[in-house]
Amino acid sequence: MNIVILAAGQGKRMHSNLPKVLHPLAGKALVQHVIDTARSLDPQTLCLVYGHGGEVVRTRIDAPDLIWVLQDPQLGTGHAVMQALPHLKDAAITLVLYGDVPLIQAETLQRLVHEARDALAILTVELADPSGYGRIVRNAGGDVLRIVEQKDASAEERAIREVNTGIVALPTARLAEWLGRLSNDNAQQEYYLTDIVAMAVADGEPIRTAQPQGAWEMLGVNSKVQLAELERIQQRRTAERLMEQGVRLADPARIDVRGELVCGRDVFIDVNCVFEGRVVLEEAVEIGPACVLKNACIGAGSRLAAFSHIEDAIVGPDGVIGPFARLRPGTELAAGVHVGNFVELKNSKFAAKSKANHLAYVGDAIVGSRVNIGAGTITCNYDGANKYQTIIEDDAFIGSDTQLVAPVTVGRGATLGAGTTLTRDAPPDMLTVSRARQVSIPGWKRPQKTKK
Known part of the structure; x- marks a missing residue:
């Protein structure tokens, strides 16, 4: 024809x-x-x-x-x-x-x-x-x-x-x-x-x-009102098709699929979630409320807590993500990885069972297995012109408020003390600390506001 x-x-x-x-x-x-x-x-x-x-x-x-x-x-x-x-x-x-x-x-x-x-x-x-x-x-x-x-x-x-x-x-x-x-x-x-x-x-x-x-x-579109009406019709049809395939939706009126959503068995999706591009949710995945996923694959048994944002990233099986986590393009997480609240990952690979549970930024990094990344940790991967890679090997422990100035490597089993600024490689199985010596000054008085 x-x-x-x-x-x-x-x-x-x-x-x-x-x-x-x-x-x-x-x-x-x-x-x-x-x-x-x-x-x-x-x-x-x-x-x-x-x-x-x-x-x-x-x-x-x-x-x-x-x-x-x-x-x-x-x-x-x-x-x-x-x-x-x-x-x-x-x-x-x-x-x-x-x-x-x-x-x-x-x-x-x-x-x-x-x-x-x-x-x-x-x-x-x-x-x-x-x-x-x-x-x-x-x-x-x-x-x-x-x-x-x-x-x-x-x-x-x-x-x-x-x-x-x-x-x-x-x-x-x-x-x-x-x-x-x-x-x-x-x-x-x-x-x-x-x-x-x-x-x-x-x-x-x-x-x-x-x-x-x-x-x-x-139904045609001649106004923004009609466009919104058709949007809800399309989303309701999509929601019904997902439920017929076995997906459990907290509320079929509060889901937006703006691309292709592929779901395994026993998937649960809470309210106000948005899916863009091609998103794959494998068996028994749970998506909390108000999550946004774009071009992502979430492994079987993984759980995303509320307000997590995942784009061009892969989460392995049994992962725990969020709330308020952000996985940016190039992020790949293996099985059992935990990424907690206000943690941002970009172009980084985490091996199995590693954790970054609080307030961290990890960019352009290779992270081994069973690594713990403490609160306030950041990888300093950008010098204003070029980006560099950080490598953290298996079983390393990164203390809170640590800055890793790339390119740098943390050896297997190494520990970085809290507050460390790492500018050289940390050897394996050793404690590395860099912080100013603590000083208390007797007789010091806090400045007072000048009276006018």
Whole structure:
């Protein structure tokens, strides 16, 4: 088939400099949702008609298989499809989609295309409030006669609840013929794609219809309010799918998945968590409230306490993270590692059963097994121009308030006394201390505030 995605609209009601089709839904541009669904149908030709935002749309969308077609000026949906017509395979069926209708499902489109093998097929739906949509006008026998836009509809026609979604499929040869006969004699002086329905009736061509699984599939975005409504619909659908797979959610209304979330058995996710990119939660993982995970893998049996933030990092099995921990890109933790409150790790690898439980920063480091990193410890890995690595070998003990000035190595089994500033390698199995000698000065008095 040919697929044409119409994405040229300005979206004035969005009140934004960003083209409407680029606004994000569940972490992905509206039009990218439509492109991905279209790709799943394996079309011969995939065209995207763009206009408002022009090059911005082209640079933001990752779609090397797209044929880009510019609509300028923008004179309606029929005019938009006319611009794509030279790129369409004549012998194929053409399916027309919309870049601001992101929740349409592949299964629905397959049913519609099946109906279009030798006819014009229209996706319709019945709405309790059809305001704003073109109405499907049928005769007494139920045959489709035409689609009338709300601006051009009579009072009787506006009472019709069956509406046009705008999504159609039909043989390309017939599409080309009817597009050539379109007129802009209407209130908006635009070329409506929907007018081909009346042409099909006049030509005695069959018109078939198909319906989506639910009205939510054909909901479009024209404002930030509608965008927020679709976001919650999408998130609820995602939450239901996770629960059907065995995930336990504290509240399915308070989870945001902005990418791909893969979960093993017996995973628990508390409220207000955000998942971005691709996140893998292995078996029996527990995620506390208000955690943010982006492109992360959490090993089986690990527990993340509240307000932990993990990005481009790996947590091994049986880890204990947080609360208020931050694992930055390049962090890899082996089995049984503990990272506690207000600890930040970046580009560092921890071997099994090591701990950094309180108020520490470890960056560009290789940490061995069973290492204890005390509160207030930092690796001084950046000299203002270059970054250097710290190596802490197995069974080392790093006392509180220690600064490790990289590049430096702490030997196996070494102990660093509290308050040490380490500028040279610490030998294995020895205590290393660097601190000023404690002095108490008799007779010293604290300064008093000068009276004015």
